[in-house]
Structure formats: C-alpha cells, structure tokens
Amino acid sequence: MKNNSKIWWAFSISIGIAAVLALALVVLFWHQSIQQNRPILQEIFARYGHTILVIGLALIAWFGFMFARVFRNAIIPMNQLSEEVELIHSVNPAHRIQLEGAYGLTQLVEKINTGAEQYEKLEKSVFDRVHIAKAELEEEKNILAAIMAELPEAVLVCNKEGMIILYNSQAKRYFSEKNTTLKTGRQPDIAKDATVESQGKAHLGIGRSIFGIIGENIIRHALGEIRTKLKRNEENVTSTFVVTDRANKLLRAEAAPILNPQREFSGFIVVFNDITQGLRLEARAEFLVRSFQEKIRHSVASIKSAIEIIQVYPDIEPSRQHQLKEIIHAESRSLEQLIQRESKEAFKQTRNQWPLVPLSIPDLFDALQKKADERLGIELAVEPCTGRCWVKIDTYAMILILLFMLERVCAETGIRRYVCRYAENEDIVFLDFSWEGSPLKIEKLRQWETMQLNFMKEGMPLHLKEVLDHHNAEIWSYADQQREKKSCLRIYLPAFRPQEQDSVRHAAILPASRPEFYDFDLFHQPGQSPDLDNRLLKDLAYTVFDTETTGLNPAGGDAIVSIGALRIINTHILTEESFDQMVNPQREIPLSATKIHGISDAMVQSQPIIDVVLPAFFKYTEGTIIVAHNAAFDMRMLQTYENRTGIKFVNPVLDTLLLSAIVHSAQEDQTLSSIAGRLGVSVVDRHTAMGDAMMTAKIFIRMIPLLEKKGIRTLGEARAASEKTYYARMTF
Amino acid sequence: MPPTILIVDDEPNIVIPLQFLMEQNGHNTLVAQSGEEALEIISKEKPDLVLLDIMLPGVDGFEVCEIIRLNPEWRNTRIIFLTAKGRDVDIAKGMVLGADEYITKPFSNQQIIDAVKKLLEEPE
Numbered sequence: 125m126k127n128n129s130k131i132w133w134a135f136s137i138s139i140g141i142a143a144v145l146a147l148a149l150v151v152l153f154w155h156q157s158i159q160q161n162r163p164i165l166q167e168i169f170a171r172y173g174h175t176i177l178v179i180g181l182a183l184i185a186w187f188g189f190m191f192a193r194v195f196r197n198a199i200i201p202m203n204q205l206s207e208e209v210e211l212i213h214s215v216n217p218a219h220r221i222q223l224e225g226a227y228g229l230t231q232l233v234e235k236i237n238t239g240a241e242q243y244e245k246l247e248k249s250v251f252d253r254v255h256i257a258k259a260e261l262e263e264e265k266n267i268l269a270a271i272m273a274e275l276p277e278a279v280l281v282c283n284k285e286g287m288i289i290l291y292n293s294q295a296k297r298y299f300s301e302k303n304t305t306l307k308t309g310r311q312p313d314i315a316k317d318a319t320v321e322s323q324g325k326a327h328l329g330i331g332r333s334i335f336g337i338i339g340e341n342i343i344r345h346a347l348g349e350i351r352t353k354l355k356r357n358e359e360n361v362t363s364t365f366v367v368t369d370r371a372n373k374l375l376r377a378e379a380a381p382i383l384n385p386q387r388e389f390s391g392f393i394v395v396f397n398d399i400t401q402g403l404r405l406e407a408r409a410e411f412l413v414r415s416f417q418e419k420i421r422h423s424v425a426s427i428k429s430a431i432e433i434i435q436v437y438p439d440i441e442p443s444r445q446h447q448l449k450e451i452i453h454a455e456s457r458s459l460e461q462l463i464q465r466e467s468k469e470a471f472k473q474t475r476n477q478w479p480l481v482p483l484s485i486p487d488l489f490d491a492l493q494k495k496a497d498e499r500l501g502i503e504l505a506v507e508p509c510t511g512r513c514w515v516k517i518d519t520y521a522m523i524l525i526l527l528f529m530l531e532r533v534c535a536e537t538g539i540r541r542y543v544c545r546y547a548e549n550e551d552i553v554f555l556d557f558s559w560e561g562s563p564l565k566i567e568k569l570r571q572w573e574t575m576q577l578n579f580m581k582e583g584m585p586l587h588l589k590e591v592l593d594h595h596n597a598e599i600w601s602y603a604d605q606q607r608e609k610k611s612c613l614r615i616y617l618p619a620f621r622p623q624e625q626d627s628v629r630h631a632a633i634l635p636a637s638r639p640e641f642y643d644f645d646l647f648h649q650p651g652q653s654p655d656l657d658n659r660l661l662k663d664l665a666y667t668v669f670d671t672e673t674t675g676l677n678p679a680g681g682d683a684i685v686s687i688g689a690l691r692i693i694n695t696h697i698l699t700e701e702s703f704d705q706m707v708n709p710q711r712e713i714p715l716s717a718t719k720i721h722g723i724s725d726a727m728v729q730s731q732p733i734i735d736v737v738l739p740a741f742f743k744y745t746e747g748t749i750i751v752a753h754n755a756a757f758d759m760r761m762l763q764t765y766e767n768r769t770g771i772k773f774v775n776p777v778l779d780t781l782l783l784s785a786i787v788h789s790a791q792e793d794q795t796l797s798s799i800a801g802r803l804g805v806s807v808v809d810r811h812t813a814m815g816d817a818m819m820t821a822k823i824f825i826r827m828i829p830l831l832e833k834k835g836i837r838t839l840g841e842a843r844a845a846s847e848k849t850y851y852a853r854m855t856f
Numbered sequence: 857m858p859p860t861i862l863i864v865d866d867e868p869n870i871v872i873p874l875q876f877l878m879e880q881n882g883h884n885t886l887v888a889q890s891g892e893e894a895l896e897i898i899s900k901e902k903p904d905l906v907l908l909d910i911m912l913p914g915v916d917g918f919e920v921c922e923i924i925r926l927n928p929e930w931r932n933t934r935i936i937f938l939t940a941k942g943r944d945v946d947i948a949k950g951m952v953l954g955a956d957e958y959i960t961k962p963f964s965n966q967q968i969i970d971a972v973k974k975l976l977e978e979p980e
Binding site: 414417418419421422423424425426427428429430432433436437440444447448451454455 | 867869870872873874876877880911940941942943960961962963964965966
C-alpha cells in the first residue's frame, strides 16, 4: 500500500474512533445523570446543542488531524527509518538517511547519520584489512587461474553431478559458442549464419552441465569405469576416450576422479588434448614407412631374382641376360631415388619430438651477437642480407651450439672477429661465420661433434652431433671461393616456411580481478534438479536479463531491439559469459524509443531477427532462474514471440521490483536507479539492455541478505512473498 | 601336358624373372597385369597355379583370391601370394581368403620353385 493511502486510512480511522468515543461519552453521561437533572440537560442541549456539536466535531477533527500528523511525521518515517538503518548496517554503509518529520525525529536522524559515518569509517578500516588479506589470496588464486587458462590442454573440472566448476581458455576455444560470448559493444558483431549454426547446442559455462558439451553416455561410461577402478583400488584410476570439439577436431580426453579427504568421489577432472595433428602425422608417417618398406621389397625382389637367374643360368641367351641386367639397373636406380626422396620425407615426418620453434635468422643472429660479445668477447659483424629466412630450432640449444663452436674456432684461429651471413638455397639455410685464414680441418670438426655440448657451466648431457641431428643440421668448414684468403664455418639447417603457424601460446597475464573460469563453491552444490522452490536463493543459478524495445506496449506490436543478459552462480556475476545481442525488430523504431536506449533503425539493420536470437537466448537461460527488473514487462515481451518461434520460457522468474518492495516496503520509489542508489550500486550504461541487466544483477545479489533478514531464504519463499506485494498486480 | 602358371603382377621387372624361372622349370606361363585381366585369363585358360601379387590396379589380389575360391569350377586352382605386403595381418588375411602359400618379397628363386613344385605335386 502506498504511503498516501496509508495516511488517509489513518486519518479516517482516527476520526471514526474519535467520533465513536465522543458519542459513547454522551450516551454514558446521559445514562448516569439523575432523573431530575435530565430536563435541565435537555434544555441545555436545546439551547447549546449546536455549539456543543460544533465544538465536538471540531475536537474530533482536531484529534483526527493530529493523529494523521503524528502518523505522517512520526510513524511512517519511523518505519522508513528502521529500513534505512538496516540498509546502512547490512549492505550499504555509505547510505545516509534523509527524512522529514517531527523535530525529535530529525534530531534522531542526524544522530543516526553521525553514527553511520563512524560505522562506515570503522567498517572501511576492517574492510581494508580484509581487502588486503583477500587480495593476497586472490593473487594466489589468479596465478592458478592464469596458469590454468594458458595450459595447452583444455581442462574441465566438474562436481559429481557433472556441473562445470572450472574451465580454462583452451576449453573455451574447443567447446564454447563464438556467438554467445558476445561483446558488449554496439557493433554488428554476429553474423546471422553463425547464430543459426549455434542453435540447439549447449553452452560451456560455470554451473552448466558437462553433458551438454560432451555426450552424456560417454561421460557416464567414463565415470562408471573410474568408479570400478576405485573400488578395485587400481593404481590407474583414469578413463580415456576420444571426442570431437565444435570444429570437429579429435580430442583425446582423460577423466580422473577428485576425491575428498574421506576418499569419496566428489567430482572429476577431464583433460583434453588435440590429437588431430598428431594422428594425421602418425598416419602419414606410418603410411610413408609402410610404402617405403613395400617399395624396397619390390625392388629387392626384382634385383634378387634377376641376379639369381644370372648366377644359376650363366648360359642364357645374351638378350635375356641384357634384359635381366636392365631390370637390376632400373630397380637399383629406383631404390636410390627412394632413399633420396622419400626417406627424407619419412624422416621429416617421423622425427622431431624435440620441441623446435620457428625463429627468423636475423633474430637468431641478434641474440647470438649479444651473447658472443658478453660471454666470449667475440665480435660478430652481421652482413646485411636480403630476405628473412626462418628455421625451426630449439633457440637455447642452437645458441649454445653456436657459442660452443665459436669458442673453439677462436681457440684454433686466435681470431675474435667474425663476419656472419646467411643464405637460403631451396630447402636449406646456410649460416656462415667467416674469418681470414685457413678453414678448419674435417677431423677437428668430427672431434668437436663427439664432445658433450658444454659451454661455460651450461650445457646438456648430449653430444654436439646428437643435438645437431635433432635439428637435422650439419656443420662444415671450407675456404671461401668468392672471398680470397677467407674461410668459413657453415651450419646447414632445414629452412622453415612460417605459413602454418604453430598453435600460439599467449602470455599468462595475471588478471586484475578473479577470472570467471572457476567456482569451487559448486563442489557443494546439491543435485542438478531437486525441487527448486526448496533451494536457497544464494545457491541457485540465475540469468539476469533486460530488453530494450520499440515501445511499452507488447500487445500493441512493440518489439525487442536488444537483449542483454548475465549469469549469476553462487552469487557471482559471470560477466565473461554474457549475452548481448541487438535484434532487428522488422519494424521502425520510434524516435521516442531511440532517445531512451540509443538504438536506431540503422543500427539494427544488419542484426539477426528475433527468430534467430530467441533460440540462442533460450539455450542461454536453460537450467537457470530468470531475474529481471519489472520482469512482468520483459517476460510479456518474450511471450509475444511464443507463437512465432515456438519458444516458451518456463523458467521460474524473480522480479527485483517486487523483491525491493519486500525488503523496502516503506520506500516510495522502486525504480531501478533508486534501488541502485539505496543499495550502493553504481549506475552505468543505464537504458542499455546489458547495462540494465548488470545493474539488476548487482541489485539482486545485494538483496539476497536483506531477504534473508526478512526470513525469505528459498526460491519458493521469495516467489510467495513477491506475489503478495502491491506491484505484483501490475499488468502489461 | 605341362602345368600352366598365371603370373599376376603389374611390375614387369618382377614378371620377367618369374616368367623365365617358371619356363625353365617346364611350366607354361601366362601373364596378367591387373586383377580384372587375371580373372578373365583364369576363366578362359583355367591355369593350375596363380602367382598373385596383392597391390594391383583395380581389383586387388585379395579380391581375385576370394573370387577364385568362391567359384566351384576354379576351386582346384592353387594360389601363391607373392607380395611386398609383409605385415602379419596381411599374411593372415591372405591365408584366410584361401591362398595355398604366402611369400613376401624379396624371395629367393628357389623358394618360389619349391613352393610351386610342392603345390603342383599335392593331390587336389
């Protein structure tokens, strides 16, 4: 009930009570008077009746007026005061009470505000200390999160019900829908086709089920296998299987259990490795080896058979003998080609477990130049070369090789200045280090090759030759034909064409705030689908959304032009899993609406229509409670598309307008901005779907403890209380 | 009448020595360079023994072997696989399909001569 109505009710009731009391007084006085006095009284009433009546009515009116005044100036403000004091000490210590009322009351408000100042300072100091401690903890968590995020493997951690608690960037790359991790900007960032493609697929997100990402049967099978292994106390308790990601890459998945201290199964972790490339290489290598083997068998069979005939039948006619010799010659030549061409190819495919990275030669020379100067006092003059050759090397090992060689060349020649150049010939890159004098002897190089690759207390337990072999590299020293009296040490390396970039590893940047890739509280989440009404508000998953429309009349044909939504899990807003999508309403947007939300006809022209957006949004809201401010309006907007799209939102709904009326029933203003002001939520991007959704989400989270104080803890209780509020009767 | 040997291989460099060997050992020889050609010759000439390569253009050696074994008229034809496919699975497959012998390349001439002789002497 609104405050004005309350005052009028109070005023009327007061007058009524006063009138009844006055009448009762007259009746009582009449009955108790002595019989003989009644004519006198009758005469007095006859003579002064009007005056008495007027005075009586005036007294009653004055009494009623005073009562209403007290009600307005003391009782209602006291109620508001009570709510606002609670607001200060529960969610918003910065809130100050501004009430008008009786003198004593305003004095009290002043005292309370002064107390609030003190309280705020005290809380801030406690908060600062908590904040520092929390920041340290957060930093540790963030280090973990950053490491997790940049692991080359995709990782999903789930509780025992299969609800995702943690995932990393790689998992996001493999499994998430590109078009639903939307940006908050206004640019047309989603192609219609991409959106259509995503329909019917589940989203990856905290609190969502893994079964939507990977087949339920395969996961249940893996969990069954894990449980059996656990029962048998087997050493290896993992289960491996192969799945495909959104881009149909083959992923090798390994699921392992997470046990609590009592060794009970409390969740599981699944690690995914992209094996597409590996399998392809393996298959290619196997094919090459097999075909290599078969070709050798063929040729050797022909050669062997021909030779045996020549040996066993020495007298065969010369033409036949010549024919057999031709076979031997042709097959030997084919073997030679096979060894030169195909074995090299097979070698390329099968070797290189050693991790090699692409590097341009100028960059290699640059690094080498500095190290040679710093550590050996050797000057390297790099000749300008055209082109930018690339090689694939272990940078550390290659620089070590080059320093190792330069140190020895320097010891042999006594020269401390070398000219470096590089050139590319077909598939080979040459790195030359030249000096004035004789070339190194081949025996010397072979000797170096057998030495362990040690250089100034650094090195590896491998011989130089082994490391060169891993790089498929060779070394040689020769007299430079083009430059008189000059010799050179040449390193041969296979050229690398950087067309197909290897998968890029990003720097692990510690985020300023906690990345929303995990929520370990979900470990304690109850089952996936128990009776929702009995669950605590703070434990539920929510989709908080807002729509911007062409107008305020859904029944009259107004349409959605933008949907913004966020998810809340365990009272955390998952901003990285937002849904922000403009919609082409297929009708004109009135200027009056554009003035409010800033969305014009031109901006929505290239955007998908509601038939495309709504299915994606429906998927986004799956398994969550829908929250909106003045939800009746937004839900009505969604309902208008039911017939057209066949999509019906059946999720339970909570309305922050109604919830605010529960926690702040004495407050007149229940607009989003006013509630935000009361609860200390900053107002940003007002009247954009995403901005309002974000504000609603923050408000909702702050309301949960206030609702708890009113005894409203579960979804069922919140819904029941909402229904009883004044605003619940509003319709659209 | 001397036995007829059909040599099925698309590599002339192996066919020539084989043909010479078989002829030196008193056998008539026929040559096919593909599976289809082999089946055609088998249906017309009914050779006593087939030296069969597996990797052939078109119908491969395994299929030729299977077709021969499924035809009751040809069930007495002896089959020797003579192939570069040396994996255990290939050998097992060849034998299951009904080959009498499986010889992997490279082989010795004597090995072939002995195998052919043995199979031709065996009662049908």
